[in-house]
Amino acid sequence: MSLRKYIDKIKPNFEEGGKLHWLYSTFDAFETFLYVPNTTSRSGVHIHDARDSKRTMILVIIALIPALLFGMYNVGLQHYAAIGQDVDFWTKFFYGLLAILPQIVVSYVVGLGIEFAMAQVKKEEVAEGFLVTGFLIPMIMPIDTPLWQIAVATAFAVIFAKEVFGGTGYNIFNVALIARAFLFFAYPSKMSGDKVWVRTADTFGMGAGNVIDGFSGATPLGQLATTDAKSFADFTFHGITGQPLSLGDMFFGFIPGSVGEVSTFAILIGALILIATGVGSWKTMLSVFLGGGVTVAILNALSVNAVMGMPVYYHFLLGGFAFGAVFMATDPVTSARTERGKWIYGFLIGMVAITIRVFNPGYPEGMMLAILLMNAFAPLIDFYVVDANIKHRMKRSLAAKTVKQ
Amino acid sequence: MANRIKIKKGLQIPLMGKTEEVLRGTVTSEYVKVCPEDFVGVTPKFAVRVDDRVKAGNALFYHKNRPEVLFASPVSGVVTAIERGEKRRILNFTVKADKEIEYEDFGKKEVASLSPEEVKKSILDAGIWWTIKQRPYDVVANPDKTPRDIFVTGFDTAPLAPSYDFILADQEADLQTGFDALAKLTQGKVYLSVSPDTTNKGLRYAKNVVITEFAGPHPAGNVGVHINKLAPVNNGEVVWTLNAINVSVIGRLFNKGIVDLTRIIALAGSEVKQTGYYKMLLGTELSSIFKNNVTEGISLRYISGNPLTGTKIDENGVLRAYDTQVTVIPEGDDVHEAFGWASMSPKRYSAGCTYLHLKKAYRLDARLLGGPRAIIVSNEYDKVFPMDIFPEQLIKSIIAFNIDKMEQLGIYEVAPEDFALCEFVDTSKLELQRIVRTGLNMLRKEME
Numbered sequence: 001m002s003l004r005k006y007i008d009k010i011k012p013n014f015e016e017g018g019k020l021h022w023l024y025s026t027f028d029a030f031e032t033f034l035y036v037p038n039t040t041s042r043s044g045v046h047i048h049d050a051r052d053s054k055r056t057m058i059l060v061i062i063a064l065i066p067a068l069l070f071g072m073y074n075v076g077l078q079h080y081a082a083i084g085q086d087v088d089f090w091t092k093f094f095y096g097l098l099a100i101l102p103q104i105v106v107s108y109v110v111g112l113g114i115e116f117a118m119a120q121v122k123k124e125e126v127a128e129g130f131l132v133t134g135f136l137i138p139m140i141m142p143i144d145t146p147l148w149q150i151a152v153a154t155a156f157a158v159i160f161a162k163e164v165f166g167g168t169g170y171n172i173f174n175v176a177l178i179a180r181a182f183l184f185f186a187y188p189s190k191m192s193g194d195k196v197w198v199r200t201a202d203t204f205g206m207g208a209g210n211v212i213d214g215f216s217g218a219t220p221l222g223q224l225a226t227t228d229a230k231s232f233a234d235f236t237f238h239g240i241t242g243q244p245l246s247l248g249d250m251f252f253g254f255i256p257g258s259v260g261e262v263s264t265f266a267i268l269i270g271a272l273i274l275i276a277t278g279v280g281s282w283k284t285m286l287s288v289f290l291g292g293g294v295t296v297a298i299l300n301a302l303s304v305n306a307v308m309g310m311p312v313y314y315h316f317l318l319g320g321f322a323f324g325a326v327f328m329a330t331d332p333v334t335s336a337r338t339e340r341g342k343w344i345y346g347f348l349i350g351m352v353a354i355t356i357r358v359f360n361p362g363y364p365e366g367m368m369l370a371i372l373l374m375n376a377f378a379p380l381i382d383f384y385v386v387d388a389n390i391k392h393r394m395k396r397s398l399a400a401k402t403v404k405q
Numbered sequence: 406m407a408n409r410i411k412i413k414k415g416l417q418i419p420l421m422g423k424t425e426e427v428l429r430g431t432v433t434s435e436y437v438k439v440c441p442e443d444f445v446g447v448t449p450k451f452a453v454r455v456d457d458r459v460k461a462g463n464a465l466f467y468h469k470n471r472p473e474v475l476f477a478s479p480v481s482g483v484v485t486a487i488e489r490g491e492k493r494r495i496l497n498f499t500v501k502a503d504k505e506i507e508y509e510d511f512g513k514k515e516v517a518s519l520s521p522e523e524v525k526k527s528i529l530d531a532g533i534w535w536t537i538k539q540r541p542y543d544v545v546a547n548p549d550k551t552p553r554d555i556f557v558t559g560f561d562t563a564p565l566a567p568s569y570d571f572i573l574a575d576q577e578a579d580l581q582t583g584f585d586a587l588a589k590l591t592q593g594k595v596y597l598s599v600s601p602d603t604t605n606k607g608l609r610y611a612k613n614v615v616i617t618e619f620a621g622p623h624p625a626g627n628v629g630v631h632i633n634k635l636a637p638v639n640n641g642e643v644v645w646t647l648n649a650i651n652v653s654v655i656g657r658l659f660n661k662g663i664v665d666l667t668r669i670i671a672l673a674g675s676e677v678k679q680t681g682y683y684k685m686l687l688g689t690e691l692s693s694i695f696k697n698n699v700t701e702g703i704s705l706r707y708i709s710g711n712p713l714t715g716t717k718i719d720e721n722g723v724l725r726a727y728d729t730q731v732t733v734i735p736e737g738d739d740v741h742e743a744f745g746w747a748s749m750s751p752k753r754y755s756a757g758c759t760y761l762h763l764k765k766a767y768r769l770d771a772r773l774l775g776g777p778r779a780i781i782v783s784n785e786y787d788k789v790f791p792m793d794i795f796p797e798q799l800i801k802s803i804i805a806f807n808i809d810k811m812e813q814l815g816i817y818e819v820a821p822e823d824f825a826l827c828e829f830v831d832t833s834k835l836e837l838q839r840i841v842r843t844g845l846n847m848l849r850k851e852m853e
Contacts, residue, residue: 036775037773037775046713047734051757054775055746401641
């Protein structure tokens with residue numbers, strides 16, 4: 001208990017009148033991180049559920065870890081394939097770890113720095129929302145995104161997509177996706193094309209080498225968007241060294257792409273964690289896939305080119321579809337908040353994502369835009385769901401009045 | 406056979422310290438205190454002064470805006486103090502109790518032969534009008550208005566709640582008289598809700614009422630849920646609510662001609678060594694049942710009422726007006742739990758699945774177990790809120806004090822207690838009951 005004693009000893013410095021009071025929110029964030037606050041209820045219920053905001057956010061992070069770990073391995077895998085070297089599993093993983101860790105650190109330092117400062121200014125506790133956002137940001141960026149861009153995008157997203165609205169719980173758009181969208185529109189050359197998805201340079205001197213002949217870093221969706229094939233049957237997906245890709249490669253994630261999105265398998269583990277703990281809404285996840293599935297079915301039937309003819313399972317395995325459905329669409333703050341609304345919200349995300357992906361080859365990745373678009377419409381969906389309840393109440397009220405007269 | 410309505414949404418919090426169904430005796434105390442704060446919506450005005458003598462049934466104070474609403478002393482004796490708190494708010498009227506209670510005689514009356522006005526006047530004059538509350542606003546009923554219906558709850562599903570079957574044993578006659586009296590007060594129906602397990606004859610076979618069974622987890626026993634399922638309150642309508650224990654108080658008034666506020670209460674909670682039922686008057690000091698009967702060495706929270714809606718009292722506190730239960734749980738302010746967010750401890754309880762459920766019953770303390778946040782998680786309140794209302798949206802409209810939206814979303818149908826479970830499960834640790842109470846008070850000020 002000596003740590004507890006130490007905290008109790010230094011605590012007065014941070015309280016009102018103490019010389020370090022300007023750091024109170026920071027102190028409180030660390031104290032509550034270490035120990036459950038012992039404040040007891042003053043009004044209302046005398047007992048409380050053990051679940052709090054920290055528990056919720058930490059579970060999302062745990063759900064993200066399989067996708068992150070796999071993403072790290074895949075970064076190394078793609079890199080060593082690109083330079084034509086054969087190395088063992090741990091070398092690949094360690095290379096990826098070294099490549100991604102600085103991005104996570106930058107995203108956390110910048111984002112949490114702003115959060116801590118804002119909490120202090122507003123005299124509030126530091127909200128935990130950014131713990132997840134900061135984790136998501138490196139996972140949805142191309143691996144070669146420069147650190148300074150991550151810093152700028154994170155700062156932009158946290159300030160203009162979250163803090164100006166009032167902080168965690170008040171934002172309209174998914175903060176991590178705003179960071180991604182910011183870079184997508186501000187630095188399109190760094191965010192798309194076929195140069196950014198595979199890290200070919202060395203990381204801190206590790207894995208130096210020259211790219212082999214015949215290397216192409218295009219993602220499977222990127223290949224499809226630029227293909228000349230008349231129909232999907234004439235088209236085959238290729239890996240970065242020209243090898244054909246199997247469905248297994250796509251499912252387990254041995255393909256180029258953003259760190260978090262490549263392995264559908266790891267994302268499914270995350271989805272199971274979110275659903276089992278009740279942190280993520282299975283309704284939203286399911287309805288995104290339903291919406292996507294229905295749209296693909298329609299497009300397949302009307303198919304005139306390779307993209308339109310792509311079967312539904314490729315759509316689900318490739319790009320950010322699964323990752324977006326599981327980790328982005330389910331963000332409770334920016335999603336529809338009513339249960340009926342979630343079905344509509346998810347379904348429309350699936351539809352819009354596939355539509356963008358198929359009809360606009362410029363954005364082979366429709367998921368980000370689809371979710372941001374539906375974020376904007378989520379309050380409207382809720383409005384109509386709640387309005388049905390209101391109408392029904394007003395009608396009942398009116399009926400009661402007429403009976404009386 | 407009574408109609409049965411099954412409630413699916415809700416939560417039975419598995420707390421340790423259920424009450425053993427044994428009557429452990431009658432408790433009396435030297436002083437009896439009545440706290441005007443218990444009567445929501447009432448501004449107290451003195452009907453007595455210090456050193457006045459009162460009989461049981463004489464008014465201690467009355468409602469400033471409705472002088473006909475009197476508040477009876479539960480006991481006979483001498484008024485020794487009127488304690489005040491901050492801003493000269495009256496905390497309680499203290500009466501030094503006589504050894505033998507002397508009752509004011511209101512005269513036995515045959516309810517069947519009385520007019521509605523006479524029934525109402527009898528209850529008002531006896532100072533027990535407060536037993537009847539009203540919706541909207543969840544305040545002591547306004548006697549000037551005729552209610553559309555009257556709702557009586559015949560069971561309690563709150564955590565560690567007492568058994569009405571046990572409390573109301575052998576009170577069939579008083580209950581029936583009470584129901585008959587209530588039936589006179591409305592042109593509509595008197596609804597009595599019971600649990601599928603109710604065996605008490607006075608409730609099961611009550612006449613002159615519409616009996617409905619409500620099955621399911623808490624809040625299946627909340628009157629708000631019963632109203633919502635049976636006949637929701639519409640804008641402009643008023644319904645009255647009370648529990649069966651107070652119905653028998655009203656019945657006793659007509660049968661015996663006296664105000665007898667004796668009731669059987671349950672002593673419950675994880676920190677009570679020997680739980681059980683006690684017979685006592687409203688306002689009785691509780692220290693004697695706590696003495697040598699609670700865990701020592703840790704800081705404790707004493708609650709008059711249940712852990713969701715009860716009032717925090719200290720160990721010398723008294724039984725509050727509407728309560729039939731006294732609960733003792735650990736306070737928890739002396740606990741420093743490391744890394745709670747990562748905890749796998751089987752001692753932690755959560756309604757959802759973010760913790761494993763390894764135990765049958767839990768010893769929960771009064772900690773918030775987190776810091777206040779904006780509303781983040783969705784569908785949390787809905788899961789424990791079985792009414793046809795959107796709780797989160799209603800709470801938000803109350804915070805914004807948007808009167809139109811509040812009305813549209815059903816503010817007139819709810820009481821703070823309906824949000825107690827939402828407040829328990831809330832990840833954001835918001836004081837929902839306080840928010841609803843404040844909203845109802847402000848709305849009432851606007852509307853009346």
